[in-house]
Amino acid sequence: MSVTLNTRQVGDVTVIDAAGRITLGEGSSTFRDSIKDLVAKENKKILLNLSEVNYIDSSGIGELVSGFTTVSNSGGKLKLLGLTKRVQDLLQITKLYTVFEVFDDEATALSSFN
Amino acid sequence: MGALSQSETIEQNLASTLESVDQAESLVLEMARRIGFNEDDENAISMAVRESMVNAVAHGNKYNGRKQVHLVVEGHPGKLVVTVADEGDGFDESTVADPLAEENLLKQSGRGLLLMRAFMDECTHAKREPRGTVVRMVKLLPAEAQPESIS
Numbered sequence: 001m002s003v004t005l006n007t008r009q010v011g012d013v014t015v016i017d018a019a020g021r022i023t024l025g026e027g028s029s030t031f032r033d034s035i036k037d038l039v040a041k042e043n044k045k046i047l048l049n050l051s052e053v054n055y056i057d058s059s060g061i062g063e064l065v066s067g068f069t070t071v072s073n074s075g076g077k078l079k080l081l082g083l084t085k086r087v088q089d090l091l092q093i094t095k096l097y098t099v100f101e102v103f104d105d106e107a108t109a110l111s112s113f114n
Numbered sequence: 115m116g117a118l119s120q121s122e123t124i125e126q127n128l129a130s131t132l133e134s135v136d137q138a139e140s141l142v143l144e145m146a147r148r149i150g151f152n153e154d155d156e157n158a159i160s161m162a163v164r165e166s167m168v169n170a171v172a173h174g175n176k177y178n179g180r181k182q183v184h185l186v187v188e189g190h191p192g193k194l195v196v197t198v199a200d201e202g203d204g205f206d207e208s209t210v211a212d213p214l215a216e217e218n219l220l221k222q223s224g225r226g227l228l229l230m231r232a233f234m235d236e237c238t239h240a241k242r243e244p245r246g247t248v249v250r251m252v253k254l255l256p257a258e259a260q261p262e263s264i265s
Contacts, residue, residue, distance in 0.1 A: 024168050025132050057164055058229055062222040069220055086157055093232045094225055095214050 003053065005034050013113050014043040015081075015106075019052035022060030031060070035067040035078075044076025045113045049106070051082030056090060068100065077101075081109045118149045124187045128167075130175035135167040138185050142196055145189040150259050158233035159194065159253055165226040166198040166249045174200030174247055192255040199248040204241050 003020040016038075022031055038046060048067075050056075056064070064080075071078040079101040083091065091097045103109035124141060128134035142163045146156050167183065175181035181201040188195040211218050213225045231237045236252035 023164070024135075024172065055160075057161070057168065058223070058225040059168070061225055065220055066222045090229070093229065095219060099219055 003030055005030060007034070007038070010047075010110055013045040013047055013110050014038055015047045015049055015110075017049045017052070021055040021057075022053060022063060023055065023057045024059035031063045032066065035070055039070055039074045039076065044071065044074060046071055046076065046078045047081050047103075047106075047109050047113075048078060049081045050087055051084065053087060054084060056087055061090060061094060061096070065096065065099070077113065079103065079109055079112065081106055118189050118191055121188065121190045123189075124185075126185045127182045128185055130171045130177050130179065130181050130183060132168075132171065134171060134183060135164055138167045138183075138198070139163050141185070142187050142194070145187050146194055146253070149189050149192070149194055150255055150261075151194070151253070152259060155253065155256075159196075162230045162233040162237070162251055162253075163196055163198075165230050166196070166251065169226055169249070170198050170200035170202075170247070173205070174202030176202065192260050194253045194255075196251045196253075197248060198251075199242050199246055201242075201246045204245065204247050205239075207239055 002025070003018055003022050006017045008015050008017065016034065018031070035046070068078045081103050083102060091100065091102070101112065103112065122145070124145065126141065128137060139160055143156055143160060146159050151159065170183045171177065175183065184199040186197040207227075210227060211221070211224055213221065213228050218224065230249070230251060234251040235254045236250070238250050240248045240250070242248045
């Protein structure tokens with residue numbers, strides 16, 4: 001299974017609920033296209049909910065980083081919510097915990113944008 | 115408890131496609147379960163195998179239909195050894211930028227080797243003759259998971 005992305009708007013924050021696997025191929029391109037689309041529509045506050053993502057490979061990590069850069073370069077913010085232990089471990093190993101703002105709780109994450 | 119009482123080896127030649135990545139993962143995980151690895155270890159093994167297979171299929175063989183990936187899965191009591199060999203042009207490990215350096219943190223690629231090393235107990239790369247790269251990865255069963263006859 002690749003990734004499915006559902007987008008919802010909470011105030012001025014766009015929440016992307018991701019589920020499945022973000023890996024080389026379809027999973028990573030779906031994610032990339034979704035971020036580009038949101039940025040093109042001037043959605044600059046993006047919260048990526050990864051609580052249902054059970055697997056990310058190095059290509060998927062690359063896409064998260066690329067998404068972060070795309071949103072940041074447009075003057076926006078991309079933050080992460082609800083990491084599984086596997087994804088937490090990946091961010092620790094790759095030192096990306098120093099790059100991303102990560103939240104366990106959606107309400108706290110949403111209020112951090114304002 | 116480890117279930118494997120004697121060594122077994124599976125060898126497969128796989129096509130240079132992303133489907134082969136899934137196939138390799140399944141084969142290796144089946145052996146890992148029989149050796150007695152727990153779920154966390156299986157996740158780690160799965161990650162390393164997928165990274166090595168993606169490197170072989172995409173970077174080594176460049177999805178070339180005439181090239182194959184040679185996979186060897188060795189199950190030993192208390193130890194898993196996975197060897198992935200491609201038929202690509204080979205690569206110079208010294209040219210791989212450190213993905214943990216501050217200036218490289220936001221690069222889109224270059225983390226595969228880091229993950230393979232992080233998730234396995236051993237991970238070595240060698241030149242394959244006449245061409246290609248061989249990756250050999252070893253995962254040891256933690257002592258507490260081993261039957262008394264091994265530990």
